[in-house]
Amino acid sequence: MDSPATPPSVFDRFELPAASALLGWTLRAIDPAAGTIEIGFTADERFANPQGMVQGGIIAAMLDDTHGPALFAQLDGAMFPVTVDCAISFIRSARSGQFTGRGRVVSCGKTIAFTEAELFDEAGEMVARGTFTSRLVPGQAAS
Numbered sequence: 825m826d827s828p829a830t831p832p833s834v835f836d837r838f839e840l841p842a843a844s845a846l847l848g849w850t851l852r853a854i855d856p857a858a859g860t861i862e863i864g865f866t867a868d869e870r871f872a873n874p875q876g877m878v879q880g881g882i883i884a885a886m887l888d889d890t891h892g893p894a895l896f897a898q899l900d901g902a903m904f905p906v907t908v909d910c911a912i913s914f915i916r917s918a919r920s921g922q923f924t925g926r927g928r929v930v931s932c933g934k935t936i937a938f939t940e941a942e943l944f945d946e947a948g949e950m951v952a953r954g955t956f957t958s959r960l961v962p963g964q965a966a967s
Contacts, residue, residue, distance in 0.1 A: 834901045835893070844889055847882070852924070854897055859929030861894040865943075867920050877917040878951075883943060884912050887954040890925030891939040895958060898929050905937060905958035912954040918945045935960050 833854050840849060848866030855861075863886075871882040888907060895905045927941040937960060942953045 834897050837901065843885070847886055847889055849889055851893075856897040856900065859894055859898040859932070859939075861890065861897060861925075861927045863890050863893065863925040863927070865889075865923040865925060867918075867923060869920050872920060875917075876919065878920060880914055883914065883918070883952045884910075884954070886923060886925055886943050887912060887941040887952060888956070890927040890943070891941040891954065891956045892927075892958070894927035894941075895929050895932065895937050895939050896963070898932065899960070899963070901963045903960040904963040905939070905956075906961055907956055908959050909957040910954055912952055914952045915950050918951045921946045923951070930955075932960075 833851065834856070835851055848864070850864035851861070852864050853862040865886045867878045867882060871878050873879045888910070892905045892907065924944045925941055926944070927939060930938040930940055937958045939956045939958065940954065941956070943951045945951050
């Protein structure tokens with residue numbers, strides 16, 4: 825059975841960044857008004873450390889590529905979040921496979937925003953979570 829198509833979003837107006845494509849970024853669900861988003865990621869063996877686990881920097885990149893889009897969508901692309909601070913807790917190690925990122929906007933002012941993101945493995949176990957502070961800069965309009 826096919827999964828339902830995602831409704832049109834701000835991301836339809838922009839080309840997927842190369843880093844996001846590398847991570848297998850896929851929009852699964854979005855609620856801009858609520859400031860929430862769900863993203864799918866794919867980590868293959870290229871992202872493994874010598875122990876065969878997904879390297880922590882890749883996990884951090886997935887979290888970064890979850891919280892930022894939640895905020896970007898809430899602002900309809902008018903402002904772009906630039907991460908200025910983050911705190912990431914690695915809950916458990918994870919092998920290559922499919923991951924789900926869930927992000928939410930905690931608070932958004934005129935120039936600073938606070939967001940959170942969590943990353944889950946295929947079994948639904950939380951792998952990591954992060955809190956982020958972003959500076960808001962004008963976005964680039966896309967046609």
